[in-house]
Amino acid sequence: MATSTKLVDQVCVSSSPAAATKPNFDFLDLKAQFNTIRVEVMEAITNVMESQIFILGSEVKAFEEEYAKEFDARFAISCASGSDALVLALIAAGVGKDDEVITTPFSFFATAGSIARVGAKPVFVDIEPATFNLDAKQIAAAVTPRTKAVMPVHLFGLAADMDAIKTAVAEKNVSIVEDAAQAIGAKFNGEFVGNIGDFGCFSFFPSKNLGGAGDGGLVTAQTPESADKLRLLRVHGSRKKYHHEILGTNSRLDALQAAILRVKLRHLATWTEGRRAKAQRYRELFAEFNLSGAVSAPVEPQAAYHHVYNQFSIRCSDRDALRSSLRDAGIPTEVYYPIPLHLQPAFSYLGYAPGDFPESDQASREVLALPVFPEMTEAQQRSVVEAIAAFYRRKVNFHPQKHTKSISR
Numbered sequence: 001m002a003t004s005t006k007l008v009d010q011v012c013v014s015s016s017p018a019a020a021t022k023p024n025f026d027f028l029d030l031k032a033q034f035n036t037i038r039v040e041v042m043e044a045i046t047n048v049m050e051s052q053i054f055i056l057g058s059e060v061k062a063f064e065e066e067y068a069k070e071f072d073a074r075f076a077i078s079c080a081s082g083s084d085a086l087v088l089a090l091i092a093a094g095v096g097k098d099d100e101v102i103t104t105p106f107s108f109f110a111t112a113g114s115i116a117r118v119g120a121k122p123v124f125v126d127i128e129p130a131t132f133n134l135d136a137k138q139i140a141a142a143v144t145p146r147t148k149a150v151m152p153v154h155l156f157g158l159a160a161d162m163d164a165i166k167t168a169v170a171e172k173n174v175s176i177v178e179d180a181a182q183a184i185g186a187k188f189n190g191e192f193v194g195n196i197g198d199f200g201c202f203s204f205f206p207s208k209n210l211g212g213a214g215d216g217g218l219v220t221a222q223t224p225e226s227a228d229k230l231r232l233l234r235v236h237g238s239r240k241k242y243h244h245e246i247l248g249t250n251s252r253l254d255a256l257q258a259a260i261l262r263v264k265l266r267h268l269a270t271w272t273e274g275r276r277a278k279a280q281r282y283r284e285l286f287a288e289f290n291l292s293g294a295v296s297a298p299v300e301p302q303a304a305y306h307h308v309y310n311q312f313s314i315r316c317s318d319r320d321a322l323r324s325s326l327r328d329a330g331i332p333t334e335v336y337y338p339i340p341l342h343l344q345p346a347f348s349y350l351g352y353a354p355g356d357f358p359e360s361d362q363a364s365r366e367v368l369a370l371p372v373f374p375e376m377t378e379a380q381q382r383s384v385v386e387a388i389a390a391f392y393r394r395k396v397n398f399h400p401q402k403h404t405k406s407i408s409r
């Protein structure tokens with residue numbers, strides 16, 4: 001079995017300080033993951049090729065059943081992408097033209113994009129600074145007679161406060177569509193995300209915690225009626241070939257993707273534990289390097305939330321300078337998200353302005369995602385934190401007063 005040369009390089013660097021080369025690893029090393037499951041994946045691909053059944057079929061059905069079993073879902077309907085999962089769920093929830101859907105401006109574009117794609121209007125509500133998730137306290141004020149749904153996002157792998165969100169829209173005939181694209185396996189009060197609202201939407205984009213070899217998605221539903229509707233919607237509203245009951249689209253999971261996802265699903269719980277362990281290790285390293293004044297680690301409000309760390313996004317002072325200094329040191333980072341959705345040109349027609357959602361604006365200036373993946377080595381994590389510490393040490397020499405400024409939250 002081939003091993004990842006990147007990981008081997010990294011181990012060599014850390015075990016022989018004489019070879020003081022820069023760290024060299026990817027933000028997300030999918031090759032390292034593939035190396036651990038190569039035989040299983042190649043066998044699954046071969047089986048599909050031998051069957052020559054590529055659309056829906058037994059692999060897709062088996063994946064949906066295994067998904068539902070693993071995550072206690074009542075109904076699981078796969079589709080072509082996480083973005084489509086959101087669109088299909090909104091249509092199944094009866095959201096359409098001139099309806100309003102309340103959501104967060106601090107997310108990936110598809111969240112609000114899906115709302116606009118079904119002809120509805122995204123209505124933004126600001127986030128809670130500590131969790132980066134929709135601030136349920138502000139929802140009630142945004143509800144109007146046109147509000148048809150609320151779409152919380154479990155950002156970075158941490159569940160939104162679903163109790164407070166449910167309470168905010170209780171008895172208002174408002175559906176809850178969870179954008180759980182980043183949060184497969186995450187829990188809120190011990191319950192898996194995707195099962196708490198009326199619909200749960202998942203993505204199998206390669207960088208998600210359960211990533212396919214291409215695009216894929218899945219919707220969970222709570223009732224047989226909505227499950228049936230979703231199954232119709234993904235095949236042009238057709239139950240019987242060339243008979244079309246409703247207007248739908250072509251949005252199916254490929255059998256090849258399903259076969260690969262079935263293999264990966266068997267490992268997901270172990271990988272998630274690996275991510276959680278890396279997150280804990282970062283916290284310990286931040287303490288060891290005395291970084292608590294300069295950066296803050298993501299929070300997990302209580303153990304019953306079970307954060308799955310699709311991202312480990314810190315808040316930090318002087319983010320852009322830190323990021324470029326890390327880049328120079330060979331440390332890969334990302335910014336999710338540099339521009340909140342209310343300020344995206346595609347949504348200028350909604351008429352929002354900078355400052356409308358101050359917490360989202362501030363988060364977009366302060367967040368920095370550090371590499372976090374199950375196969376990450378201790379040496380790699382240490383090199384990340386050492387480079388962060390080196391940046392703030394240099395900064396304190398030039399601007400002593402800035403370093404002690406605590407992050408406003």
Ligand SMILES: *Cc1c(COP(=O)(O)O)cnc(C)c1O
Nearest residue numbers: 081082083108110111181203205
């Ligand atoms: C990835 C993602 C999506 C979209 O999923 P795709 O499979 O890429 O279409 C939607 N919402 C959030 C929050 C995401 O992170």
